[in-house]
Amino acid sequence: MNDTISTIESEATAPLTGLDRCDSCGAQAYVRATMESGVLLFCAHHATKHREKLAPLASVWHDESERLQQD
Numbered sequence: 001m002n003d004t005i006s007t008i009e010s011e012a013t014a015p016l017t018g019l020d021r022c023d024s025c026g027a028q029a030y031v032r033a034t035m036e037s038g039v040l041l042f043c044a045h046h047a048t049k050h051r052e053k054l055a056p057l058a059s060v061w062h063d064e065s066e067r068l069q070q071d
């Protein structure tokens, strides 16, 4: 049974919505870092701030911050 793994992967890469909020400041989240210990959400500002430390530790670093530039 691989159901658990595929569910985690699809949740880790699911599109972020306006309801997803940065864990640091509460702004709209554009990055989801899926860690072994849980999921962290960041706005573009905090994603940039924490990426260097956290991205290598994350199982999935799902970054939609380029959507900001398209708006």
Ligand SMILES: [Zn+2]
Pocket (backbone or CB within 6 Å): 022, 023, 024, 025, 026, 027, 042, 043, 044, 045, 046
């Ligand atoms: Zn933030």
